[in-house]
Amino acid sequence: MFECLPFEVLLEIFHRLPLKSLIQFRCVSKSCNSLITAFIDSSLTRSHSDSNKLIVRYLDVKTHVERYKLIHEDSDNNDSLSEQIQDLEFPLRSRCDYFQLVGSVNGLFCLYEENRFILWNPYIRKYITLPNPSVTGLFPCYLALGFDSRNNDYKVVRIAYQLVKIRSLGAKPPLVEVYSVREGSWRITSGGDSYPPKITISNWPHQAASLNGAVYFPANDWGEAQSSVVLSFDLGDEVFRVISLPNGKFKLDARIGTSVFKGLLSLICYEHRHMGEYYMCSVKSCSVWVMKEYGVVDSWTKQFTIDLDMQYWKVLGFWKNDHMLVQKMQLHGSMLFSYDPESQQVNNLGFYRSTCYSYSYADNYVENLVLLDKPNDVISKKKVSNKRKCR
Amino acid sequence: MASSSTSVVVSNKEKENKNTKKVTLKSSDGESFEVDESVAMESQTIKHIIEDGCANNEIPLPNVTSGILSRVIEYCKKHKEAAGESEPSVTSYTSNSTTNPLTEWDTEFVKVDQNTLFDLILAANYLDIKGLLDLTCKTVADMMKGKTPQEIRETFHIKNDYTPEEEAEVRKENQWAFE
Numbered sequence: 001m002f003e004c005l006p007f008e009v010l011l012e013i014f015h016r017l018p019l020k021s022l023i024q025f026r027c028v029s030k031s032c033n034s035l036i037t038a039f040i041d042s043s044l045t046r047s048h049s050d051s052n053k054l055i056v057r058y059l060d061v062k063t064h065v066e067r068y069k070l071i072h073e074d075s076d077n078n079d080s081l082s083e084q085i086q087d088l089e090f091p092l093r094s095r096c097d098y099f100q101l102v103g104s105v106n107g108l109f110c111l112y113e114e115n116r117f118i119l120w121n122p123y124i125r126k127y128i129t130l131p132n133p134s135v136t137g138l139f140p141c142y143l144a145l146g147f148d149s150r151n152n153d154y155k156v157v158r159i160a161y162q163l164v165k166i167r168s169l170g171a172k173p174p175l176v177e178v179y180s181v182r183e184g185s186w187r188i189t190s191g192g193d194s195y196p197p198k199i200t201i202s203n204w205p206h207q208a209a210s211l212n213g214a215v216y217f218p219a220n221d222w223g224e225a226q227s228s229v230v231l232s233f234d235l236g237d238e239v240f241r242v243i244s245l246p247n248g249k250f251k252l253d254a255r256i257g258t259s260v261f262k263g264l265l266s267l268i269c270y271e272h273r274h275m276g277e278y279y280m281c282s283v284k285s286c287s288v289w290v291m292k293e294y295g296v297v298d299s300w301t302k303q304f305t306i307d308l309d310m311q312y313w314k315v316l317g318f319w320k321n322d323h324m325l326v327q328k329m330q331l332h333g334s335m336l337f338s339y340d341p342e343s344q345q346v347n348n349l350g351f352y353r354s355t356c357y358s359y360s361y362a363d364n365y366v367e368n369l370v371l372l373d374k375p376n377d378v379i380s381k382k383k384v385s386n387k388r389k390c391r
Numbered sequence: 392m393a394s395s396s397t398s399v400v401v402s403n404k405e406k407e408n409k410n411t412k413k414v415t416l417k418s419s420d421g422e423s424f425e426v427d428e429s430v431a432m433e434s435q436t437i438k439h440i441i442e443d444g445c446a447n448n449e450i451p452l453p454n455v456t457s458g459i460l461s462r463v464i465e466y467c468k469k470h471k472e473a474a475g476e477s478e479p480s481v482t483s484y485t486s487n488s489t490t491n492p493l494t495e496w497d498t499e500f501v502k503v504d505q506n507t508l509f510d511l512i513l514a515a516n517y518l519d520i521k522g523l524l525d526l527t528c529k530t531v532a533d534m535m536k537g538k539t540p541q542e543i544r545e546t547f548h549i550k551n552d553y554t555p556e557e558e559a560e561v562r563k564e565n566q567w568a569f570e
Contacts, residue, residue, distance in 0.1 A: 001509060001547045009516050012524060016532035023568035027540040027561050030552050 003031060007038065014039050019124060023372070040369045041152065053365035054319060055088065055107075055122060058334060059098060059355040066090060066098040068122065070365055071336070071349050085350050088122050102156065103145040103207035107366030110145035110156055117156060119181065121371045128374050133186045135160050135175045142201045144208035144215035148235035154181040154370060155235050157215055159191075159201070171197070178238065181370065194239040198223035199231055205359070206257035211265055212294070216243075218256040218267070228254040230265070244297045245289075257315075261303065262322050265291045268315050286315050288324070288341075304341045316362040323347075327360045334360055414441065415449045416464070422457035423449065426464055433467040435519035454517045459510045462500075466523050469496060501530045505547070 002010065014022060014036075026033045054071040068088035092099070092111075099111035099118065109120045117130040135158065142159045156179040162172040176191030202218040209216045219231035221242070228250035230243040243265075250256065255270040267289040285307040293299035306315075312329040316336075319325050324339040333353040339346050354360065412428040416437070431450075432438040440450055452460065473493050501508060508527060515523035535543060544551055553561065562569075 001505065001549065004509065005512065006516065009512055009524075009528070012528040013531050013535075016529055017535060020568040021536055023565045024540060025535070025543065026565055027553075027558065028543050028551070029549050030557075032549065033561065 002035065007042075010035060011039065011042065019369075037373055040372050052320075054325070054349070054362055055104075055365040056336060056352070057101065057361040058352060059358040061333065061353045061355050064097045064355055065094070067354075069350075069352060070122075073338075073347070073349065085352075089125070090120075091125070091127055092118060092120075101207065101361055102143040103210065104361075104363045105145050105147045105154065105210045106370070107364070107368040108145070108154055108370050110143070112143060117179070119154070119156070119371060121368060123365070123367050124369060124372055126371045126374070128371060130156070130179055131185060133158055133177050133179070134188060135177050142208075142217065144210070144217065144233070146208075146210035146215040146233075146235050147213070148180075149213040150236045151182070153235075155179060157233055157235070158186075159233075176233070176238070178235070181374075184374075189238040191233060191238045191240060194241075196221075196231070196240060196242050199229065199242065201231060202228070202253070202256065204253075204255050204257070206268075207361070209258035209260050209265065211260050211263075216258040216265060218254075218258055220252050222252070227252060228256055230258060230267070243291070243295070246297065246300045259317050261288060261290050261318050265294065266303070266318075267300075268317075283311075283313060288315075306339065306341075314359060316360060319362070319364060325349075325362050327362075329358075336360070336362065416460060417449045417451045418455055418457040418460045419453050420457050422460075424457075424460060424464055426468070427471075430464070430467045430471045433471055433520055433522075434463075435521075437518065452518070455514045456510070459507070459514050462503075462507075462511065463514050463518065463520070463523065466500060467520065469493070470522055497526050501526060 005013075017025075022036055022039070026036050052073050054073070056069045056071060057066055058069075059065070060067045068090050070086050070088050072085075094113050095116075096113065099113050102110035102112050102117075104110070107121060107123055109118075109122070111118045111120060115132055115136060117133075118127055119130065120127040139161045141161070144157045146155055146157065147153075148155050158177045158179075159174045160177070161174045173192035173195040176189045176195075177186050178189050178191075179186045198221065200220050200222065202220060204218065206218065213236050214232045214234040217231045217233075219229050219242075221227055221229045225244070227248075228245055230245065232241045232243060233239075234241070245267075250269070255272065257268040259266050259268050269287050269289065271284045271286070285305050287305040288303045289300055290303050291300050306324070306326075308326070308328075314327045314329070316325040316327050319338055322341065324341065326337055326339055328335040328337070333351055335351045336349040337346055338349055413425050414428045414431045414437075416424045416426060416431060418424070428441065432441065437450060455463070470493065501511075503511070508530060511523065512527045512531070515527055534546060538546065543549065551558070
């Protein structure tokens with residue numbers, strides 16, 4: 001009966017079913033199993049940038065472990081804000097307090113400690129541990145999580161520098177390894193061949209942005225430009241490219257984070273009261289720049305600047321396309337609020353008790369089914385049989 | 392009609408009389424149905440045919456049998472009427488009712504045998520009638536919810552082509568969904 005329905009109609013039916021029903025449906029027959037696999041595949045690209053839900057990661061005040069909360073903003077009902085915040089269970093225990101966050105894309109999180117990588121999908125409460133990368137024991141290593149739109153695949157990028165003196169001539173290019181969720185394995189790429197000389201990725205702590213099938217790192221050009229730049233790595237052709245920034249506006253080691261604003265590549269730039277300071281207490285203002293036309297340096301435009309007249313704040317990114325998410329750090333916890341640059345309205349999203357002045361992370365909560373068809377970690381590792389990968 | 396101080400009904404009967412342009416729809420088994428153009432245009436597919444000026448006298452619908460087409464037309468008529476009876480800013484429902492009266496009608500409408508239901512889905516998809524597609528898909532989804540795989544096989548007459556070993560393996564891999 002179901003076979004006679006066109007796929008887009010099946011999608012309509014499946015979208016109306018709770019997750020567990022969909023998975024149970026796999027057990028009905030082989031063709032039902034294939035249908036669910038196809039459905040998962042088709043849902044991988046769905047991203048809800050207009051989602052009303054936010055997932056926030058922070059460090060717990062007493063135990064210093066990471067915690068996650070889900071905030072549901074109901075614009076009609078600002079009174080019951082406390083009911084709209086719920087704790088999200090985090091299934092893992094880090095060997096040392098908390099994992100490093102590589103990033104999140106479309107609801108999928110990548111976490112890391114020592115040489116252990118985890119991909120976690122909070123929506124379906126599923127995580128997988130990645131096999132060890134082959135490149136180990138080298139110097140500084142930069143990580144990113146991105147979505148390869150051309151191949152409908154989530155990828156983790158690991159850039160390992162082989163020598164410290166990358167700024168000098170003759171320095172060896174980094175080794176670039178990529179993990180693909182589809183393949184289920186790491187692969188060393190020839191990315192290093194296209195790595196531009198005298199460029200180092202910034203050490204300013206921030207997650208790389210993922211957009212249009214590439215990941216974007218804030219970086220420093222120690223060559224002729226002697227300024228900050230954006231270094232992109234395309235997940236499709238696995239090539240590095242440099243995106244220049246407006247002349248003279250961004251010195252070396254500028255405090256820049258890459259992000260996505262209204263679907264465009266953007267920069268979040270902090271200006272500090274005093275030169276050379278890293279601490280959040282000295283943040284004077286923050287401006288958001290947007291590359292209106294991809295690849296055109298002249299199209300970098302300063303969208304707006306915020307001067308929040310308070311100490312200890314950080315921009316976590318953007319929500320609902322263009323609302324700014326700001327974390328205000330206080331002694332016993334943090335306050336989260338969203339700022340609409342157009343209406344200049346500030347919306348309080350709640351307070352949570354967190355470790356003194358620790359950075360939080362926030363992203364859209366997306367109902368993505370990625371990892372659904374991967375074997376659970378609890379089951380002993382065995383080869384995934386081909387028949388389940390019907391495509 | 393029971394009177395209620397908060398209910399308002401706006402009659403658009405005058406509007407209806409002005410616009411009684413008709414169009415003929417022909418089913419796959421050769422039956423012709425004459426309907427108001429405005430009702431037929433509930434279907435985006437038909438709407439485009441008319442707007443493109445390809446309507447002529449009859450619109451052939453080779454993918455829809457007469458039995459299904461008559462039901463689809465019934466759905467479109469009912470929903471067009473309901474839409475026509477209310478102004479955008481004025482509700483035509485009494486404040487006492489918690490359900491949209493159309494919801495009850497819709498529920499009765501989909502109380503049909505499975506073959507008819509699936510044919511309605513296919514017709515709604517082909518004719519691009521969003522409301523009908525939503526309604527029929529939701530009905531099927533509701534039929535699936537809460538049923539075990541065996542119950543689903545029985546309800547939808549799906550043959551189990553797993554061997555017992557294969558079935559056990561699939562079940563084990565997806566055990567979390569059964570808890």
